[in-house]
Amino acid sequence: MTLELYNTLTRRKQPFEPLEAGKISIYCCGVTVYDYCHLGHGRAYIVWDTVRRYLMWRGFEVRYVQNFTDIDDKILNRAKAEGSTMQEVSERFIQAYFEDMERLNILKADDYPRATHTLDGITRLIHELEQKQMAYAAGGDVYFAVRHDQDYGKLSGRRLDDMQAGASGRVEADPDGPKKKDPFDFALWKAAKPGEPAWESPWGSGRPGWHIECSAMVRDRFGDTIDIHVGGADLIFPHHENEIAQSESATGKPLANYWMHNGMVNVDGEKMSKSLGNFTTIRQLLDAPNAPDPMAIRLFVLQGHYRKPIDFTAESILSAKNSWERLKEGLLFGYKFGQQLGWTDTSDASFGNPAAMRIPAESEAVQRFQTAMDDDINSPGALAALFELAKDLRREGNIITHEGKTNADPQMLRQQWQTLVVLAQVLGLEAKPQPEAASELSDAEIERQIEQRRTAKAAKNFAESDRIRDQLKAAGIVLIDKPGGITEWHRG
RNA sequence: GGUGGGUUGGCGAAGUGGUAACGCUGCGGUCUGCAAAACCGCCACUCGUGAGUUCGAAUCUCACACCCACCUCCA
Known part of the structure; x- marks a missing residue:
């Protein structure tokens, strides 16, 4: 190529x-x-x-x-x-x-x-x-x-x-x-x-x-x-x-x-510039309440071809924020599920470091990525390859979260994850796992509340069961009601 | 007036001859007390308009329309 x-x-x-x-x-x-x-x-x-x-x-x-x-x-x-x-x-x-x-x-x-x-x-x-x-x-x-x-x-x-x-x-x-x-x-x-x-x-x-x-x-x-x-x-x-x-x-x-x-960044169809006074500084953008992750800004930029104008609007930033959440889930896959998948090096210092990863250059994702980027840095095309990898990983991750296991081959998942991490890094898109938000709630306390909710549900006291669900949600605990009256939970 | 670029679904955006990637949003289904999450599925017979070339065009040609940038501040 x-x-x-x-x-x-x-x-x-x-x-x-x-x-x-x-x-x-x-x-x-x-x-x-x-x-x-x-x-x-x-x-x-x-x-x-x-x-x-x-x-x-x-x-x-x-x-x-x-x-x-x-x-x-x-x-x-x-x-x-x-x-x-x-x-x-x-x-x-x-x-x-x-x-x-x-x-x-x-x-x-x-x-x-x-x-x-x-x-x-x-x-x-x-x-x-x-x-x-x-x-x-x-x-x-x-x-x-x-x-x-x-x-x-x-x-x-x-x-x-x-x-x-x-x-x-x-x-x-x-x-x-x-x-x-x-x-x-x-x-x-x-x-x-x-x-x-x-x-x-x-x-x-x-x-x-x-x-x-x-x-x-x-x-x-x-x-x-x-x-x-x-x-x-x-x-x-x-x-x-x-x-x-x-x-x-x-x-x-x-x-x-x-x-x-x-190309230029436009605001309402016109070039962002000092003289028009329609500019938003990078720090204004990143320090605002509910500010986008800086990676979302990168994504916002790379989702358009570099020579064309891009329009800066509340909607386009929101879209980029949501897109980034998608990609981030894929990028964090290894940190979150590697251990459960039996990967043996998840606690190594080099784990997750793209520089230490070897990915197969002939894989479809790498080929698509490179073909796009070779064509005058077609980053939107390259991102499509990343999103497809992320989509697969996200699905597998959700299956593990909900079912406790997956039928997919752990080594294949590993290869997909590494490919995603390496290629994303080439675009400057990186996600590091957040240190586990130390919830004040212990596992035992959570189980106790879930049990209370079960009792309330059994008595058809849904106001009480919803209150407990909302309360746990506010504490970062997500409940998953499954058939048969079983409730699973996970943090964040 | 000159030069360059653009016009693709609700929004954003790839795609330079073989019949529309990807992201966001939305919708339907399964599940649920209702949700959420999750999973499954759907959403452009069509690519600014008109004509032409071709077996075949978003993609090539010619007109036309609209939009943007630059012509000594500018990333």
Whole structure:
């Protein structure tokens, strides 16, 4: 089977071939750290984390680098508003970023370069562009001359002459306008304004523009060309277009062989964004009363294809919550029933650890999973394979709970369970057994209450028998009335 | 105006030529004092509209309609 990925640059799916056999370099555009991450950011990083995990599972050695933009007007504005500094603000939101992403089970990048730590690379790059006549200084600023770049627009599929300068309605707000030779030229370096953080450079004191940091970081960390560059679809233009312009004008080589972009999170059919004010931060979502499990959020994201928009609604989150409960039951199967099935290693430290599991690669579930994921990361298709495994396990688990045994082969169940755990983990979906909620009720006490209820039922005093049933339910004890007046029970 | 994407059951969502995965919701049955849980089963003769190609199309072609994103804040 071959892995195919959709490449924004060529506008089609292409078989994936890394620069160096077995190794993959990925650069992901990170956040500007001036506020908490919202669900839109969450989706992006869940998607790229999943791509990374999948490529690792596929046997590649993946090096994954993601930046923090810690020099920016919005950070400065926030610092001013708070009477603090740009560094304090960015430091705080970098920490918040890590907390939020950890909750979503997003693996740490191999490296997190920051704009403030990349000034040398940035000024070097600008200097080269200037020498190649691709950039010009103007009043302490330096701009990239888009008209000098023959390829400009190739990623976003635009031609300069077709574009409407200012179509986004924000051009009036651009104070650099008059210094530019062309409205589409963009800043590589901005002259310092009084009272703002600034760095020395050949063009005077100032700070880097937004796009240049990514070009410099890729070069610093990987060299001229990387395998895959990823980010939100809203970055295609101008951010990634400008990265390509800068990097490729300087090096004469492709910046990235594959460009992948995730779709947006919509709210009521419109993009979630700061400016529309329709955003929900990850912590708001996860800390709300009756909040979804972070894994439900992952599921919510992965149930849609990464390139399409997904709609964030109360209903879609509820659906994801319920779906996750299903999957979780399957994932916990081994912990709950392994011992009863006679598995001998349930108390080993490595029990349940996907890294220690060997699963048959030729099984139908694995094949379906891989076929789906190989097809441009079709996670909804991959999930279908997981749900089918989970459905079987859930049924067997229920049979054991209700009948005390199952006729299914314990080793086959084990294999199914392990397959589910391993594949779910590739999607970053993991469930750990909760430490048994220590019910204050002893077994004997529960049996005594059930006996009381039996007596009440025999006397047709159903009000009393229902009261006892509700009371036990509130304590986490579920009663199962079976034919013949037998009542079984289990916790939670 | 330019560019890209979308339109599949009540909701979400896969599916690029062979007759509609999967999840949620809902419904029916068994069981029950009634429930719950569980188990069994059901829910798109149809894929935005119209035409065409083909033995055969959700899938290809051409029109049309509607929706969304981007066009220097953006994941």
